Amino acid sequence: xxxxxxxxxxxxxxxxxxxxxGVAKAAKGxxxxxxxxxxxxxxxxxxxxxxxTLGASGAEGExxxxxAPAGFKAPLVVAVGLxxxxxxxxxxxxxxxxxxxxxxxxxxxxxxxxxxxxxxTDAGDVGAIAEGVLLGAYSFDTYKDNGGGKAKNGKxxxxxxxxxxxxxxxxxxxxxxxxxVAVCEELNRARDLINMPPxxxxxxAFAAIASSAGKQHGLKVQVLDEKALVxxxxxxxxxVGGGSAATPRLVKLSYTHSKADKHLAFVGKGITYDSGGIxxxxxxxxxxxxxxxxxxxxxxxxxxxxxxxxxxxxxxxxLALAENMPSGTAxxxxxxxxxxxxxxxxxxxxxxxxxxxxxxxxxxxxxxDPDAIVDVATLTGAMxxxxxxxxxxxxxxxxxxxxxxxxxxxxxxxxxxxxxxPEHLRKGMESPTADIANMGxxxxxxxxxxxxxxxxxxxxxxxxxxDIAGPAFNEGGPFGYTPKGGTGTAVRTxxxxxxxxxxxxxx
Numbered sequence: 316x317x318x319x320x321x322x323x324x325x326x327x328x329x330x331x332x333x334x335x336x337g338v339a340k341a342a343k344g345x346x347x348x349x350x351x352x353x354x355x356x357x358x359x360x361x362x363x364x365x366x367x368t369l370g371a372s373g374a375e376g377e378x379x380x381x382x383a384p385a386g387f388k389a390p391l392v393v394a395v396g397l398x399x400x401x402x403x404x405x406x407x408x409x410x411x412x413x414x415x416x417x418x419x420x421x422x423x424x425x426x427x428x429x430x431x432x433x434x435x436t437d438a439g440d441v442g443a444i445a446e447g448v449l450l451g452a453y454s455f456d457t458y459k460d461n462g463g464g465k466a467k468n469g470k471x472x473x474x475x476x477x478x479x480x481x482x483x484x485x486x487x488x489x490x491x492x493x494x495x496v497a498v499c500e501e502l503n504r505a506r507d508l509i510n511m512p513p514x515x516x517x518x519x520a521f522a523a524i525a526s527s528a529g530k531q532h533g534l535k536v537q538v539l540d541e542k543a544l545v546x547x548x549x550x551x552x553x554x555v556g557g558g559s560a561a562t563p564r565l566v567k568l569s570y571t572h573s574k575a576d577k578h579l580a581f582v583g584k585g586i587t588y589d590s591g592g593i594x595x596x597x598x599x600x601x602x603x604x605x606x607x608x609x610x611x612x613x614x615x616x617x618x619x620x621x622x623x624x625x626x627x628x629x630x631x632x633x634l635a636l637a638e639n640m641p642s643g644t645a646x647x648x649x650x651x652x653x654x655x656x657x658x659x660x661x662x663x664x665x666x667x668x669x670x671x672x673x674x675x676x677x678x679x680x681x682x683x684d685p686d687a688i689v690d691v692a693t694l695t696g697a698m699x700x701x702x703x704x705x706x707x708x709x710x711x712x713x714x715x716x717x718x719x720x721x722x723x724x725x726x727x728x729x730x731x732x733x734x735x736x737p738e739h740l741r742k743g744m745e746s747p748t749a750d751i752a753n754m755g756x757x758x759x760x761x762x763x764x765x766x767x768x769x770x771x772x773x774x775x776x777x778x779x780x781x782d783i784a785g786p787a788f789n790e791g792g793p794f795g796y797t798p799k800g801g802t803g804t805a806v807r808t809x810x811x812x813x814x815x816x817x818x819x820x821x822x
Contacts, residue, residue: 316500317420317452317473319445321481321488322430326353326387329477332426333391334383335419337407337433338366339400340373346400348407349434350480354392357384366394373397376414376795378422389430395419397434406436409443410728416444417451417796424454425470428477435480442491443728448476449499450796450803455510497623498810502803504528504619505612509788509801513588513605517561518636521587521608525566525615525634532622535569549679550652551671554662556637558592558645563637565676568615570622570630577816578629580680581618581809584669584692585611585636592639592665593647606801607669609787610691611636617809624810628817633680635672639665651749655679656771659749667753669694670764674771681773687716687821688778689812690768691805697760698734698782705786706730707804710765711779712772720779720808723815727807730786734762741766781805 326334336355337348344367347355355362371379377396383389395415401407412433423429433444452472481488508516508524522538529536541562544553549565556563586607590596596604611634618632646652650662652671656678660671669692680688698708709724709731711717717733724731740763743755751770755763765780772778786804793799815821 316503317449318475319448319492319496320475320477321441321483321492322477322479323482324479326430326432326479327357328388329430331389331428331430331477333393333423333429334387334389335393335395335429335431335433337397337415338363338371338373338394339397341400345371345373348397350432354432357386371396375411376418378418393419393422393429406440407434409439412440412443413447413728414795416447420448420451420473420476421793423473426473428475429473430477430479432479435478438487438491441478441481441488442495444478445492445495446499447796448473449495450502453503453506453798455507455800458512494624498620498807501616501620501623502806505616505803505806506798506801508612509606509609509803511605513638516587516605516608518556518564518585518587518638519561521585521611521634521636522564522566525568528615528619529568532619534618534622537567539565547655548653549655549675551654551660551675552635552637554646554650554652555586555592555639555668555671558642559638559640561587561638565679566634566636568618568632568634570618572625572627572629574627575629575817577821578631578683578685579813579816580631580633580683580685580688581614582633582673582676582680582688582690583611583614583635584608584673584690584694585634586669586672587636587638589639589666589668590641592645592668593641594664594666595641596666603788603790606788607693608636609693609783609801610805612801613691613783613803613805613809616803616806617813620806620810621813626813626817628813630813631680631683631685633676635676637672639668654771658751658770661746661749661752663752663754667764670753670767673768677768677771678773681776684773685776686816688772688776689720689781689809691781691783691809693784693787694782695761695764695784699785701761702732702785704789706732707781707783707786708732708734708761709779709781710734710736710762712736712769713777716777716779719815719821720781720812723811724808727811729804729808731781731808734765736765736769737762781808
């Protein structure tokens with residue numbers, strides 16, 4: 316991962332492959348953003364005019380490269396768009412800085428060192444720029460012939476980044492950098508897991524990775540294999556995983572702090588490959604289904620990040636891991652499963668499997684009576700239809716908690732939207748055979764899935780459900796600090812919720 320340092324050095328005298336500056340979009344053309352005054356001065360105050368001539372506008376994510384002026388030790392200036400110019404004395408939004416830094420870091424693939432002279436007004440800006448660099452420089456090339464940490468074009472990601480305007484001896488700035496490194500390293504680990512092919516990332520392999528990381532970071536890890544799941548009566552996880560030769564697992568990761576008086580439980584859907592089972596997905600819908608464990612990856616990363624940050628809150632992560640395959644031992648439409656909670660579920664569609672593994676994990680998490688449970692899952696195509704490919708939906712059994720989760724997501728730059736749980740949709744899941752069916756009305760399918768999950772949350776426990784089906788896996792081109800492929804969405808939201816809880820601000 317890119318190495319970061321803080322510096323108050325002047326850009327002209329810094330030895331680097333490039334100097335990154337920010338450019339804002341104004342009515343009369345691009346405007347050089349604060350932080351780049353020395354660079355603009357070296358162009359005799361005409362840098363904005365030069366960029367305008369080259370067609371730059373300052374639009375978000377726009378990258379323009381120009382030769383550095385005489386006297387600079389760096390040969391290149393990279394101007395990255397920040398979007399609209401803030402009004403009055405307002406500073407740039409942290410997300411604008413994060414996206415700009417990410418776009419620039421990706422554009423500098425192959426460079427050994429770059430200096431980022433973006434606007435810095437406080438420690439929050441330092442953290443945002445650092446996150447943008449670390450996330451934007453990400454590349455997954457483990458399985459490529461050129462390997463060795465090189466990107467697909469044969470060039471390695473940006474090796475070193477210097478954040479100018481950030482003070483290396485300032486405690487707040489240093490803390491913001493350290494937080495960014497811890498969170499982004501774990502988020503990028505989640506991306507790696509999501510991008511791994513399913514023949515390598517089986518439930519057993521995922522559990523082994525989690526166990527290794529737990530040992531490294533002082534977490535208590537418990538892994539329930541197939542025999543333990545049978546003994547415990549985890550019918551949902553066993554039912555979904557029964558069709559695969561790669562047997563299921565339930566992993567519990569526990570981070571505890573001696574001074575903590577609050578406990579959060581995070582539950583992640585971990586379908587390492589989803590064929591749909593007997594209700595087989597058609598061609599065109601199963602090629603990216605290695606990403607169906609993105610929720611578990613997010614939970615895993617968030618728990619490890621909380622441990623690395625030393626947050627004063629107890630956090631338990633539950634990874635419900637299975638592979639959904641068709642075979643002679645696979646669950647069939649019409650089968651009835653007895654869940655860990657004791658409830659019975661009639662399976663009407665084996666491709667609605669995520670809610671089955673989550674139901675068992677939610678009930679297991681509820682037995683510890685945490686202050687709140689948040690589950691994360693690539694659960695429904697219906698949520699993608701409702702919110703698109705960049706926004707996840709939030710449902711909850713408490714409106715105030717749903718608002719808190721939404722605000723946390725927006726604060727860290729993860730687009731999300733609160734969704735309802737309409738009671739009338741519950742009737743559609745009534746079954747003549749079992750306590751509940753795993754399918755209901757087709758319209759509002761994402762909400763139906765949320766209502767199903769609510770059935771398996773312990774009484775009196777505050778709960779939220781994040782349906783990340785849209786933003787979990789980016790099938791388009793990279794943008795901002797978001798790469799093609801696994802995105803690691805929801806990691807930063809979960810970490811922020813843990814931070815708020817540790818600070819006593821969760822409510």
